[in-house]
Amino acid sequence: MSALRIIRTGFLTNLKMLGTSSFFLLTSIVQPVIFATVAFYMFRSGGRSGTLLYAALGAGMMGVWSTTLFGSGGMIQWQRWQGTLELGVGAPPSMALIYLPFSLANAFTGMYALAATLIWGRLVFGVPLHLVHPWLFALALPATVISLGLMGLVLASTFVLYRYANALSNLLEYPVWIASGLVFSTSLLPVWTRPISYLLPPYWGILALRHAALGGEVWRPLALVTLLGLASAAVSVVAFRWFEHAARARATLSLT
């Protein structure tokens, strides 16, 4: 009960903070529109019918991943700069529980990216918004967003120990877009990259969303994205515990 209250309050608190950040708002509003425009022109030039919604979903998920990655990655760094990281570590609940709602809030705001992309595609490029399995889509969307949030939490844990781990988050944006098949199908990638794709929640998330929207098997990718989300949660609990201990030993919780 107390854990649920911490998650709820942390989630709302972070949403409030994100809502007052003009940098975050500007990035969140403008970036998806740019992604969507580029993706639509790319796919339109391919001249294949039925690919516009495919592109819209991919571009939307690119936005969700970017928001999650930078939000979750920057979260710990920003807390360190603000001097609140030590307060989080010094509080009785586990770090994973304290930062889970922050990560979920970041991923939740990423949903705007998906919605903005679909609306932009409908209004400017005439992308039809007909969904083959609307209920499964409604199920796949939160499952994907939550799984991405949990993946972001694993990344965030590394920031507790490494003060400059944001270099890592900058490196991870494009590779995950590509390995997850958000920009183009992973069948175009070398075979050795497949296991990497299979371990990424966005790979299964976009598959579930595309199948729900355009037709295809939804339950298997939906189950896998959920499973990977749960695995990320378990990894983040262990990682936070380990990194917290190491950070207390190496004195990296504060700037000084």
Added chain:
Amino acid sequence: MSVIEAIDLRRTYRTTTGVLRRRPLEVEAVRGISFAVEQGELFGLLGPNGAGKTTTIKMLITLLLPTSGEARVLGHDVVTHAREVRKRIGYVFGGDRGLYERLSAYDNLRYFAELYGVSGKAQRLRIDEVLELVGLRGREQERVEGYSRGMRQRLHIARGILHDPEVVFLDEPTIGVDPIGARELRQTISGLIDSGKTVLLTTHYMFEADALCHRIAVIAKGRIVGTGTPKELKAGVAEGRVTEIDVFGVDEATVDRLRALDGVIAVTVEERDQKQVLVVQTSGERELTAPLLAELDGVEVGRVASREPSLEDAYVALVGAA
């Protein structure tokens, strides 16, 4: 059982120096500190910047692991039972940082109340209570980014005592706060003791330690160089005398000559406007004014005064001898 126990506590920071050829560097911040704080006591750790006060407090509040030694708070080991310690303590750091700037004071307190398990019903009452205590009632809906330093500091204290902890750690809580704000904060700290809490305070303001603390440990270069009540510490230098000499343009070599005089315990130089004030502590066994002035031959000398030692003098003598 003491509320806070530190036994031969040590902390070494390992870092590197150099750009291309990186060399390991070890800094011993705390070098074997031992002390105990009893129930309801306001214990002060007094020392100059870099003496190891903050490192000590961070080990006690479980944010840093000691390199060696032991520490317990309310009987719980700070390394092996960190969670038990965290539930029972509150802590406040001095300075601007450590608050969610874009949130209101109320939202900040609400978030931390949740983290410390202040239940839903009690939450509102408790937040109102601490806001009243620190004098922020009526300003709680404003965003923290618009707060003055004094207001932030008061909010820090409100956050630190929100869950009604048994032990409160205050790390230089009045640093950078204007005199009136600092006085109000000291009243709030006194109030904590009146309400039965045990407080460990670090400061480098002598008058603050003198006014607030039941007992003080003077810390310098990572070691405790003196412990006692303010009265006991003052008594340590009570047999001596302090001579204050106003001078204009004294150099370091002359100050060193004064330090070398037989019977001189410590000499400090305070810059005041155009002049410098030499504060010379002597053993008091014999009158040293004449020999001091003789060493200052060639230096323009103004007022010369002699007085009883203060806590500040005791502190200077202890730190100077470290």
